[in-house]
Amino acid sequence: MTPEQAGEQIQQAIEHIRGRDLPAAEQKLMAVLRAHPNHPDALHYLGVVALQVGQTHKAIELISASLSRARNFAAFTNLGHALRSAGQLDQAIACYDQAIGLEPRQPDAYMPLALLLLQQGKKEIALRVLQKLVQVRSNDTQAHLMLGTLYSELEYLEKSVSAFRAHIAIQPDSAEAHGRLSMSLSKLKRHEEAVAEARRAVELAPQLPDAWNNLGWCLDRAGKTGEALEAYRKAVSLNPNYVLALGNLGALLERQDHLDEAIELFEQARRADPKHVEALNTLAGLYSKTGRYEEALAASEQALAANPRDASAHGHRALALLSFGKYEEGFKEYEWRWECKDFTTPARDFPQPRWTGATDPAGRTILVHCEQGYGDNIQFARFLPLLSDRGATVLVECPVALCGLMEGLRGVSRVIATGVRPPSFELQAPLLSLPHAFGTTLDNIPRDVPYFAVQSSRGEKWRQRLAPQLGQFNVGLVWRGNTKPNPRRSIPLAELAPLARVQGVTFVSLQFGAQGIEADAPPAGMRLVDLRNELKDFLDSAAVISQLDLVITIDTAAAHLAGALGVPTWTMLIFSADWRWLHHREDSPWYPTMRLFRQSRLDRWDDVVARVADEL
CATH class of the missing domain: 3.40.50.2000 (Glycogen Phosphorylase B;)
Incomplete structure (x- = not known):
């Protein structure tokens, strides 16, 4: 077989691959390899056939052999596909990079590369890849849509608006693009434009629950809560298992103090997705708000079964346990408060170790720093004399309004106003961590009063x-x-x-x-x-x-x-x-x-x- 004949056979094999006639393609390519055992194109496309029939490792072997003889864009791209199928993501990314390096004006490797980078959480790098793709292929609607979505996630909101508008210029009837554009505009507080885009999405896809949910969200942020309720209800009527719309509708009803209906909606969300941690946490909070603490505890524990490291679920569980007087377990769980996103006091970053009760504080100086509200600090100040009783020198950092009060507390050596640099100390502890450190139960709460003295x-x-x-x-x-x-x-x-x-x-x-x-x-x-x-x-x-x-x-x-x-x-x-x-x-x-x-x-x-x- 002459090289010209081999080339014709390979071209016919490619046509068979495009037509999904893989056995015919394989027959042509094997014929070429019998005459030319190291023919790079025959090895490459035989690897493509292997990949399409699910023989991933054989595909990697064949295409790699092809590239060892001749480097080309298509082979690097297809090897990237094969490595991705084999779960070898870093190697796949390297292949796509090689392909782009060989032919930067060829668009086919950009999208799979961007998708892999997103899969690995490398959003900024994926963003740059998509930016290059729309330069190379300006009419790529998927690229514009992904670019807009990524800009939005990274809070480049003006750029996300431009990307979505570029998509709409090519595909004006894209309900998805109008919906996503509405969200970016709403975040920019351009509420009239946002609502208009969301309404356009609904016009284009009136049976799409996402479109109605987006409209509800934009109307809510625009202050049109009555219309927002209607839109959310429409989304839920179209898909009763749509957890996001159920959550948005429930949250709006909670803000309006319709707590029972909000609970019903989050229960519906729980049935639709029993492992939806955010919905379970919201449900736990609603049950606590309505005094149904056993149900709050159950919801928080269900959330923890789905994600044992979820801080909000631990926080809800802590408050439920504490409300039942299960202090030993409850105060242990309460240590998760520092990881809860809505916790009122930021965590302090001291180089000195935190005292947790595991070591003897005798002979050491400990800084106890107040947290949360005035009432919390007044209630838990009772634990400070216990540290002194154990032989510690106790420093207290607190808000100015509490300084005079704390100075009258037995066992406190010095009080420092918040914001003032404290003297040297060896240990530190947040005030509301002391009940856990002392193993507090209902039976051993320090209850001697008065524990403050008035000058x-x-x-x-x-x-x-x-x-x-x-x-x-x-x-x-x-x-x-x-x-x-x-x-x-x-x-x-x-x-x-x-x-x-x-x-x-x-x-x-x-x-x-x-x-x-x-x-x-x-x-x-x-x-x-x-x-x-x-x-x-x-x-x-x-x-x-x-x-x-x-x-x-x-x-x-x-x-x-x-x-x-x-x-x-x-x-x-x-x-x-x-x-x-x-x-x-x-x-x-x-x-x-x-x-x-x-x-x-x-x-x-x-x-x-x-x-x-x-x-x-």
């Missing part, structure tokens, strides 16, 4: 200030807290009117600053001493509380402060109270002088206030 000079100052206004029975009053973590825990002062009808009571507002503005117009008949412009820090609050007979408060820092001072305290709790108040109890294991008054219905304070007034 005599500060106490005398406030005794003199209040003496002319106090009566025979004096009650501190707190009705508003910060909106975070839960705005539901506040009560309008007007709703406390039944307390004003109790004779012989003088109320003292313990509200700080603007939160106490309602004291300007208290309920009729309420004798209310307003100190909001005089209380400077928590030591002032402590000095005032120490002069009172009782504190009536919502779940906020004042409740913890009054309880820590050993003053009789009545705490009014929302229906789904925070984990620390446990379930169905009218007392607190944390504060022996505290009584708990719980809502019997979500968001209804009337029965709580009535019970407090009766007891008062």
Whole structure:
């Protein structure tokens, strides 16, 4: 067989490959190899035949033999395909790179290379490959679509808009491109354009659930929540197992306080995908919010079965366990809080090791740094003397408003305001990690009160200030807290009117600053001493509380402060109270002088206030 005849046979074999007549192609190529055993093109295309019949390793061997005799673009590209099929991704990437290096204007190797890089999570490199591809083949709609999607994922939003528009210029009726463009525009807060593109996607594909879900998302971000609900419901009606739309609809209903319907939707999502961790975590949060803690625990444990390293699931499980008083296990799980994306306090990066309770701290200096809210720090400050009892020198870093209070705590050597460089120390620990370090259970909570001391000079100052206004029975009053973590825990002062009808009571507002503005117009008949412009820090609050007979408060820092001072305290709790108040109890294991008054219905304070007034 002459070289010319061999070339004709190979060309006929290629036509057979294109026509899927692989046996005929193999026959032609074997004939060439019998005459020319090392013919590179015959080896190459025989390797292509082997690849198409699933003989991956034979394909790699044949195409590699071809390349050892002659390097060419097609052989490197096809060897890349074979290596990819064999799971040898790095070698496949190298082959595609070689092919592009030989013929950079030939487009066929760019897309498989980009797909492999994305599979390996190398998004920035894949982005550069796709950018080259659209330069080489400007009408490649798939490349423009992928490029736009990748730009969006990497937050290059303006570039993603350009890429999607380039796709639409070639393929105007692409519902997918219009939908993805709408998402990028919405992220750029170009809401009118976003909604218009999302509506165009729906027009082009009215039976596509994705299109309706995107429209709902854009409408929601544009503030058109009513229309967003309709769009999400349409997406779910088209596909009742569409977890993303179920989640979006459920989240919107949760924001509108339609919690029962939101739970139903996330339960539907759970049935559709029992391993969807995000949906399970949201469901756990909803069950906690509605006081259904056993179901919250079950949902979080199902999420952990799907992904044992999911921080949010551990966080939900921790709070559920703590709410049942299972402190030993619960505080262990609570250590996952630092990895939860919505945790309120950033993790601290100290070179000094964290004290976990596993070593003896005697003779060593430990910095305990506060975290989360004021109430959390007041409640868990009780563990600081235990460190001192073990022989440690205890430094405390805390917000300025708590410094004076912490200075009166037994066993604390020095208090440092947050942001001020502390003196040298050998160990460190977050304050709310101490219960776990000490192996805390319901039976061994440090419950001796008071554990804060008020300076005599500060106490005398406030005794003199209040003496002319106090009566025979004096009650501190707190009705508003910060909106975070839960705005539901506040009560309008007007709703406390039944307390004003109790004779012989003088109320003292313990509200700080603007939160106490309602004291300007208290309920009729309420004798209310307003100190909001005089209380400077928590030591002032402590000095005032120490002069009172009782504190009536919502779940906020004042409740913890009054309880820590050993003053009789009545705490009014929302229906789904925070984990620390446990379930169905009218007392607190944390504060022996505290009584708990719980809502019997979500968001209804009337029965709580009535019970407090009766007891008062």
